[in-house]
Amino acid sequence: MCLLEFTAEGGVMMTRKPARVILLKDARQKLNPEPAPRWSPFKALYKMRRVIFYGGLGVLAVIHFDKLPYSYLVVPAGNKLIDYSITGAVAPHPEPIEGRFITCAGAQRVNCVVDGDTFWYRAVKYRISDINTPEIGRPECERERRLGMEAQVALLQTLNSGGLTMERRERRDVDQYGRKLRVVLQDGRSVGDDLIARGLAHRWEGQKLNWCG
Template structure:
């Protein structure tokens, strides 16, 4: 969540997650992309600060970010062995992509999802890291719902 959002919400006396989400969404369209760079590793048990959860979710300086333009296979509760394998490949590739240098975090549409995660499109030099994962067969473009990664 943007620091400005929290300050605005506090000034207005908003305390619930839903109210903070509304404030964040209201500011999202006016917010310029944030530039970031950090050293990422896979998330370990315990507090998460800067790490990669899976192919489309990571933590940056204590903020949980869901990559908004893609969906990747699940790693925590995969529906089949193929999904688990592809999910791990996507997760490791996201670590590589995030560690390759500075990137931008862009709000396109909603600023947060129903779980309170920041929704961001991650780009470097104008190219979506999600699109790179999709081109490599490790993700699908987000279409409003999850697809099955298991063969029928």
């Protein structure tokens, strides 16, 4: 076998190298190959646990986000919506509220007010999603019942004052009771903010607060 070798002076010379030397080297490589990486059950278990862990975090994030209250979908300082393309929340679409409202009584309910945060409009039940008002049906104390009645009257007066719209600002369209979740606005401002300022409502953050303290 002929090989080219470079001399110290930069020249090139041709030499012969026995073929048996090269064949012997190839044979040694075949007889003693590099060992394949050993399979470790501990490494496999570690990788599997990481996949399960991060996959579980993703599932929990989706479930938790679906239950976020309205206050997590707005910037509290200015009550402005955040980027819906990031959160996946539903962009607002104003719906006008028209007609005359009364206090709900009896089985037939078209346009009427149940309490400070629940009303019927065109025979559909709505829940104001950014606030929670005192209970009227099952109050825990006399103070809660009294404040609940005041909140009911305040909402009734507001709905009859005109210039109202409502917007869906949550991923869920209805709650577990079948009520449509909407924020009611008057001149671009949430009517819930007015009830809160008057001490007749709390900002809804996923749980009821005590009205009897």
